[in-house]
Amino acid sequence: MSNFIWVHEDALSDNHPVFGSAGHEARAVFVWDESYLRRQGYSVKRLTFLLECLRDIDVEIYKGQTQTVLRELSNGAQIFTGSTPNPEFREIVDALDITVVADVPLARIDGHTDLGRFFRYWKKAGKSIMGHNGFPDSQEDMFS
Secondary structure, three states: OOEEOOOOOOOOOOOOOOOHOOOOOEEEEEEEEEHHHHHHHHHHHHHHHHHHHHHHOOOEEOOOOOOHHHHHHHOOOEEEEOOOOOHHHHHHHHHHEEEEOOOOOOOOOOOOOOOOOHHHHHHHHHHHHHOOOOOHHOOOOOOO
């Protein structure tokens, strides 16, 4: 029984570290949970964006209640997923003993950060993301 990866809306990238942690034979699944999506009040544009992201990832899409579908699919296999602040997803993680893999943060910010205004956040975050020439440090030569 091979492991599988639960892809959710907080980890919609096929280069998320969870893909390396679950093993090369692990299959990725997404659960299209209509009751959850309705509770979130997502617009058609948001749902379209979600589907477009899923189309770009090699993922199987199942329809149903997330926890029920994941339990049925697991059949004893270990489930891996990306970390999430979403309380509903965290309840599922706890209930099914899912292994959570953290993503690489976009910015590293030391100390207390005032998140009340975007400009104050970006003043600190931008320094860790962008190099001295205005390009990301790892992509200084991105146009050559």
